[in-house]
Amino acid sequence: MNKNVVEIDNLSFKYLGQNESALRDVNLKIKQGEIVAIVGPTGAGKSSLLRTLNGLVPHEFPGSFEGNVIVCGLNTKEHTISELARHVGIVLENPSTQIFSPTIEEDVAFGPANLGLSFNEIVERVKFSLEACRLKGLESRSPHEISGGQQQALAIAGVLAMRPSVLALDEVLAMLDPVGKELVMSILTKIASEQKSTIILAESGADIESIAKFVRKIIVLNRGEVLKEGTPRQILSSQLLDEIGVGSPQVSELFLKLRKLDPNLPIPITVEEAIEYSKKLFMLTKKIKGMTRQPEMEQKIEKRNPAIMVRNLWHVYEGGVEALKGVSLNIYPGEMIAIIGQNGSGKTTLAYHLVGLLKPTNPDAKVIVDGIDVTKSKIGAITQRINYVFQNPDEKLFCEKVFDEISFGLKFRGRFDAEKENILKTLKLFGLEDYRDEYIAKLPRNLKRLLAIAAIAALGPKHMIIDEPTTGLDNKTSEKVLNILSKLNSQGHTVIVITHNMNIVAKYCKRVLVMKDGKIIIDGPTKDVFTEVGILKEAYITPPQIAQLSVSIFGRDGGMVFLSVEEALDCFARLMEG
């Protein structure tokens, strides 16, 4: 029987200067070789709990600490972070701050070198970690030349090379493409089984589908308290995750809702299980024959004059990396589009070009927005027409209070008085009217994210690009952000979302552009794109669970592709009833 490597007894913790406790009376035991997910909404205390494992709390983050955290037999209160680093590896959410060295190979070697290992041992560990994290062949590249997702893989490789007994990962899947998520999870599973390492993942909901089939135990945390512990099937068979705003895998959600029709239905936690259960449920061949494709809810788009026109756009970074290779596209006014693709495929570089932050490196490229040639315009001249919300936009906020932040752009342009109404409307649209006089520093992360998007929306750009709007947010907040963007879209704004979250793409976007290696490889209606499983796989994209389920049941040419749980529920309910 495996021994406990993590024992937490009556742990409570309150950060210095905070009124509320981050952790309350937490008791946990985690065994060697287990893969455990700590799941909870944004602000539940997941990161704080991980920080206690390697002593960051209370050594680096002081506060009132009660109880004991014993990791590999060491009481974290009594040992330094560096001592604990030999036993506990932790990968933080933001990979860029964890990368120290100028080349990928050297960065992976940084931790083992600090442990004083022999040269040969370091070389062997570096090789293993690079292979495991799909970074082989990039050894001499600069970490700054690779994508965010690859940086995350590098951060994991760096800790992996230290071979800790406990590997704690804080929302590490958030920035990875779908296949990347799958790969990292399979790597972690391999490490757990082969090296008997204990893996602890913190997850706020966006990647619950990716982790559900790999973890053995889910610990549900909310407001610093452990609400429930159990196997994924036990946890996902209850409504608990939905109730606290984390959300469930689409297939679990679908079958939970179908239980109203048949209370004995099993709850699948993977697509494969859902396919198996569905086939049994419907005696497939008989019942699906009569199903026909539902009429498309086409977005009414005027396709004569594109709002954004890109022709033969190339971008080669100094050093020779070709980020864009002859991209051409049309985007029409009022469209809601998703740009998806593997990490490093050129999505963000394309967005920078659309707003003029980068200029093409080929002279014949054209980037036209509302008839204006962006390549020859100053940024200030086009921000009214098209604007862009950066990844992690909350880091760019600077005003003291919410209202000042939203009104900054208009004040700066001398349009504050004329557009005060618009500011108030924006506050209302984003649900921030009750916070208008609040200090930004005191706002939780999800509200800061909304505020950052609102600050751009208040400027009234006709076309908006939002880069990874849901990274690090729980399901409830992600849905809120996308609902607001949909409202903006219904008001006539063109909305372009860059994301790795395929569920929100399926639910909210009518057209999808798939990028790979600096090129657009598919451009079409969302339903059509998500049936191109083979091409998507090449681009490291996995369709949403519900789309995979429908394609598996009805076939690629069957015409039935679900993009949301509601669509699937409607169809399945009809099948079950008749």
Next chain:
Amino acid sequence: MPVWLEYNPKNTVIHRLHPITKIIFFGSLTVLAGFYWDLRYMAPLALIAVLLAYISKVPKSWFLPLGVILLGATPFNMIMSIVQTNPELFRVIPRDIAGEYLFQFQLPLLGSKIGLTIGGAFWGTAAIFRLAILVILVYTFISTTSISELIAGLSKIKVPMSLLYVFMVAYKLVPHLFRTVWAILSAQRLRGWEIGTKNPIKIFKRLAPVTYPIIFRTMAIIDEVNIASQIRAFGSTKTSFSIKILRFRAVDIIISVLSLSILAICLYYLFIFGYGLI
């Protein structure tokens, strides 16, 4: 593409040198540039510095900030040149020439006269020249020496970990900060922010939207780097080394010995006979 003051992974002759050799070599040039005042001695040093930068493939974009640095240092340098009026300060330039005024003007309100002497002009020119040489040497050293090489090299010569930690944070912080500054500047420009004036007071006021997030992010980055380094067990042992095999080759020995010998000879002639002074 490395940002300003970031290691530039290339395979040049300078990149391949052992970090200790680079410290000795660049350190010797830095010491000489620090002591020399005579432009006839500084010119070859400047030429060597530029040549090293060229061989090491220092990114051309780094030379724009060099111009800004030199321009920024000019007012202070001019004041310092003007106060070098005492001919006794000069050892090589004949004192009657060193003290001769090139121009003079009367200070408003105070009534006294100030001006630039020939000695002061030489001093000022040398000071600017020195600054340029030192910056180019720093550029070349940083762009050719990775942090892991530097730490490995320094830890071999028993430099305390606490000092290495300072190097490491600085090496990591500066480029990270530049990336952050770019992102913050771009984000604020998209919100309509621009300097759009030459009035220094207005410029100062308008810099607030970029200054606040930069300061907050800087503090956050320092914290994050500190935490990340501890997570990666930095300082848990007294030694650290690079995955690159850092062998002290014959070329390293030759360059190190030559550098130290030339430095010793130059300093001897400088202090004993005043070669290189003005």
